[in-house]
Amino acid sequence: MVFPKDKVDYSLYLVTDSTMLPEGTTLYSQVEAGLKNGVTLVQLREKDTDTKIFIEEAIAVQKLCKAYDVPLIINDRIDVALAIDADGVHVGQSDMPIPMVRQLLGPDKIVGWSVGKTSEVETLAQWGTDMVDYIGIGMVFPTETKKNPRKSPMGPTGVIDILNALETTQATWCRTVAIGGLHPNNIPRVLYQCVSHNGKRALDGISVVSDIMASDDAGASTKILRGLLDYSKFEYIPLDFSHQENITSKDIKDTLSQVQKNHPLVQHMTNKVHQNFGANVTLALGSSPIMSEVPSEVDELASVPNAALLLNTGSVAPVEALKEAVRAYNERKRPIIFDPVGYSATQTRLTLNNTLLQYGQYTCIKGNSGEILSLAKLNQGKMRGVDAGDDKVDKALLARATRLVAFTYKTIAVCTGEYDFIADGTMSSSYRLGHGVGELSANDIPCVMIEDGPIPLMEKITASGCSLGTAIAALVGGLSPNGIAFNAVVSAVLLYKSAGKLASLNCRGSGSFHVHLIDALDQLFTTNDPSSWTAKVEIVT
């Protein structure tokens, strides 16, 4: 009996684990509850079971699967799969080599392979279409189920690297499921973020273990998972992600009017250098600052109407406190502006920033050219400290890097310098299961450039970039529910650049520049006459 490969639905892939069964449940009761409520593929994975018992279990599970017309995959044990004529097998990198598995099983059975590196994708592509049918990509997040200290979690960006490699090697036949630490609180974000850079491929499904196997009500847990997979919308802030690239003065005026009316609260988790200046910039923009890194108050702060979080890792703070804030704001769909200061300057910063990037969803990720080029993996050298670095960078490369960061993290990315680039990777904030999502590619997403001529003083004061993050957080946080996030980010960058130019004309040097910059921000925000601002925005084709 052969299960037609083109009929396999990878969307909700249950991998069993009998070591986590709650009291009063059995392997069979959990599997059947899953099958009844939307599991579409089952993998029997019993690492420490004697062969005789494994075969008995396999026969019983196979019977359940057949009753629901769902394929049964056996993990690792080719002999058991052959003995019961299972629909396929799944092997890891250290199990029997794939060509041998295929030779034993024949061409019609389903063969799955655990993949964690792009080089493994290159190998499967070289083998061709009749070897590997699908890959389990992971582990995405830390998980109790797969204790494998040798492999650190790859996060959504690691999944995107694998999807990109499948596209680059044209392994179009190969299906994909993500595995490792996947739960209702991160599955929508993984499905939303994990799209290949050419926009052509998304995940075909999600593998789960403990959410069903360890559940006291496996049926209810499965229903929740099924609902997330079928809903296809990932709304992480209640703002409109539509945008028109030719943003008019009226759009900007409307945006500032919303901020003036809503008086947002901007919680700053930021570096010591930026604290005081950031608080004053917040006040100049008609908003209330609160500088706080206390985990116990993030839920209350995130619940304040029009709250926004500025997450700035300039001082390497304890990651757990920062993650708590990301959780609190993500749960309440309130905006987070992330500034990964000195992103790749040290291993410590790289680890901290990557941990935060894996852990949550960000409305806007901003950085200087060194940080954005590093995030886009287009920056050969490491960053030196927190500054962008002296070398002039080609504008086309900066635009591409900004688009890549925006697309990879499904965020509004801002790359600052003499020329500021803003790209919108949020798209429609919906996700698709299956390949061929037909979305825009990373090269096509909307991108604008803002400039007002050289303002050298902006590079001669510290926390000038950090405070742009403050301005973005204030304007996005101050939007009404029908506000447009992209317009708010563009408005903040235009306002900040124009204020920088005005301050540079009025001050006597870098010492008084800070003060004049706050004056200018206050003046431009209060008068709210964008048509008089000096900075210009142009669409990047």
Ligand SMILES: Nc1ncnc2c1ncn2[C@@H]1O[C@H](COP(=O)(O)OP(=O)(O)O)[C@@H](O)[C@H]1O
């Ligand atoms: N040479 C420049 N000319 C005009 N504006 C600049 C210049 N350098 C930086 N800026 C502006 O100053 C702010 C900080 O940018 P940047 O120095 O790139 O960030 P960071 O302070 O994080 O290194 C941004 O608003 C940016 O637009």
Ligand SMILES: Cc1ncsc1CCOP(=O)(O)O
């Ligand atoms: C000097 C310094 N060190 C850690 S954070 C910081 C300020 C960086 O501010 P900005 O990114 O705005 O230049």
Ligand SMILES: [Mg+2]
């Ligand atoms: Mg900076």
